[in-house]
Structure formats: C-alpha cells, structure tokens
Amino acid sequence: GDSVTQMEGPVTLSEEAFLTINCTYTATGYPSLFWYVQYPGEGLQLLLKATKADDKGSNKGFEATYRKETTSFHLEKGSVQVSDSAVYFCALRNTDKLIFGTGTRLQVFP
Amino acid sequence: DTGVSQNPRHKITKRGQNVTFRCDPISEHNRLYWYRQTLGQGPEFLTYFQNEAQLEKSRLLSDRFSAERPKGSFSTLEIQRTEQGDSAMYLCASSSGAGFDEQFFGPGTRLTVL
Numbered sequence: 001g002d003s004v005t006q007m008e009g010p011v012t013l014s015e016e017a018f019l020t021i022n023c024t025y026t027a028t029g030y031p032s033l034f035w036y037v038q039y040p041g042e043g044l045q046l047l048l049k050a051t052k053a054d055d056k057g058s059n060k061g062f063e064a065t066y067r068k069e070t071t072s073f074h075l076e077k078g079s080v081q082v083s084d085s086a087v088y089f090c091a092l093r094n095t096d097k098l099i100f101g102t103g104t105r106l107q108v109f110p
Numbered sequence: 111d112t113g114v115s116q117n118p119r120h121k122i123t124k125r126g127q128n129v130t131f132r133c134d135p136i137s138e139h140n141r142l143y144w145y146r147q148t149l150g151q152g153p154e155f156l157t158y159f160q161n162e163a164q165l166e167k168s169r170l171l172s173d174r175f176s177a178e179r180p181k182g183s184f185s186t187l188e189i190q191r192t193e194q195g196d197s198a199m200y201l202c203a204s205s206s207g208a209g210f211d212e213q214f215f216g217p218g219t220r221l222t223v224l
Contacts, residue, residue, distance in 0.1 A: 043216055044153070044203075044215040046214075097155040098155065099155070102150065103151070103152050
C-alpha cells in the first residue's frame with residue numbers, strides 16, 4: 001500500500017542554519033504531496049503542497065519539490081528561526097484520505 | 111470561520127468504559143475525517159463522511175468503534191469497551207469537498223485509558 005517515510009528526529013539547529021528534512025514516498029498513480037506542521041499545543045496546519053511532478057510548493061520560506069523520479073518531497077528552508085521549532089509531517093493523498101509519515105521534530109536554538 | 115473544534119480536549123477513562131468524542135467542522139464543509147495519532151507516530155486515517163454518508167472505514171476501525179454524522183454537520187466517534195491500546199490523540203478534519211480540498215484539522219481529543 002501507499003506509504004511515506006521521513007527522516008527521524010529530532011533535528012537540532014542553530015538559528016539561521018539551513019534545514020533539510022527528507023521525505024520519500026511509495027504510491028501507485030500520481031499522488032498529491034504535502035507538508036504539515038504541528039506547533040506545540042496546536043493542531044496540524046498545512047504548510048505547503050504540490051499536486052504534480054516537478055511542482056514546487058512554498059510557504060513561510062519553506063520549499064519542497066515533487067520529484068517523481070526519486071519519489072521524494074524533501075522540505076528545505078534557507079535560514080531557520082526559533083519560531084520554526086515544531087513537528088513536521090510529510091503526507092500524500094492518492095484518494096480521499098491523507099497518509100502521513102511519522103513526523104520529524106525540529107528544535108531551533110538561538 | 112472558527113475552525114474545526116473538538117470536545118472534550120482530554121478524556122481519562124478506565125478500561126472497559128465507553129467514551130464519545132464530538133467534532134464540529136468548519137461550517138459548510140461537507141467532508142469530515144477522523145484520524146488517530148499515537149505517540150511518536152503520524153496520524154492514521156480511521157474514517158470519513160461526505161455529508162451524512164460514511165464513505166470509507168479503515169481496518170483500524172474495529173467493531174468497538176462507531177462514527178456518525180447524523181445531519182451532515184457535527185460528528186461523533188464512540189469507542190465501546192475501551193482498551194489501553196485505544197490511548198491516543200483522536201483528530202478530526204474537514205474539507206469543502208471541492209477543488210484542491212485542503213483538510214483543516216482540529217486540536218484533537220487526547221484519550222487516556224487506565
């Protein structure tokens with residue numbers, strides 16, 4: 001069945017460092033891909049999305065490119081802030097439901 | 111737009127008891143989803159509704175679980191004869207069912223079964 005694999009955390013960075021969180025997927029057909037973020041004490045929020053191959057999703061300085069050849073959707077940010085500390089989930093949607101990875105905790109220190 | 115709300119936010123119960131959770135979706139959203147998230151894992155799909163019709167149920171949804179959306183607005187998720195393995199965060203999401211169809215998540219109900 002469809003699945004998402006993302007790198008284990010926590011990822012610990014200093015403020016202004018470059019961030020990469022790896023995400024790969026297994027799916028039949030042409031799924032849509034998502035990154036969701038969960039800030040402490042809050043619900044899941046959609047961060048960015050891509051609906052077809054080579055699409056780049058971007059929001060709040062974060063970017064991810066849908067790479068069909070490598071079945072990947074890695075999340076990147078050029079300069080992280082303390083306020084980016086959260087848990088990040090990669091997800092795919094092939095039908096109506098979302099399939100999530102296990103999440104990666106990001107901790108950014110000043 | 112007040113977002114998706116869920117009640118209660120926390121529930122502690124003893125093994126064998128029944129519990130019921132409520133989800134109020136964003137108004138006019140006709141799709142409503144239930145997910146379960148255990149510690150250190152991503153959310154897992156349980157079931158979803160299009161208006162009042164329950165269209166899909168996961169194999170995770172055992173016979174002890176039942177979900178309803180009687181008037182196509184709020185939904186309830188009931189767990190009968192709770193087990194310690196039911197301890198998790200139960201998430202509700204809603205979407206408009208049109209176009210890109212982003213799912214908006216509520217804050218969740220954390221269930222602890224003693």
